[in-house]
Amino acid sequence: MSMSVINLKALNGDDLSWLYMQMGDDRGLHFVERVEEQLGVEVVVRKLVGAGYSFMMGDHSVVVVNAEPFWFRQNFTIAHEIGHLASGSECLGDVKTVNNSERNANAFAAEMLLPKKIMHSIDWSSISSEVIADHIWRWGVSTQMLSYRLENLRIPISEVTLAELKCSTCE
Secondary structure, three states, X not given: OOOOOOOHHHOOOOOOHHHHHHOOOOOOOOHHHHHHHHHOEEEEEEOOOOOEEEEEEOOEEEEEEXXXXXXXXXXXXXXXHHHHHHHXXXXXXXXXXXXHHHHHHHHHXXXXXXXXXXXXXXXXXXXXXXXXXXXXXXXXXXXXXXHHHHHHXXXXXXXXXXXXXXXXXXX
16 A cells, blocks of 8 residues: 555544545554554554553654554554644653543544444444454454444444453453
């Protein structure tokens, strides 16, 4: 995927479905590469105490994310930190209290990984377990994140879907 780099400041956290589509069907599996290629954000993976942080060096954007076995957790952290960079609220370390900047970065990450337009386009009341598993794998998110997103968007789901989303992604 070669294309021009998207200006972070031009990212609108209200609707990132266009970015979601540009990043391709396998975005979850190749999230670091897509972020570096399309957003021009350098992603550094290191052992950290916290989940991650972000900063600017001149015009250069950097996200540092914890090296951990759960790549879907890394994807969320990277998207969260991009939210900080896009809004100009760099996150330099682990924030103990949840403030507006953190809430906004979480909302940005949710929209970047699971855009509301995409979530509303799926019939969650009749989706099969296999399709849920396929979506989670391709999107690079956890069952917990998908569950939170559907709940926050007030999208009705079936009992079968609810049961599937209660299962751990790690099992």
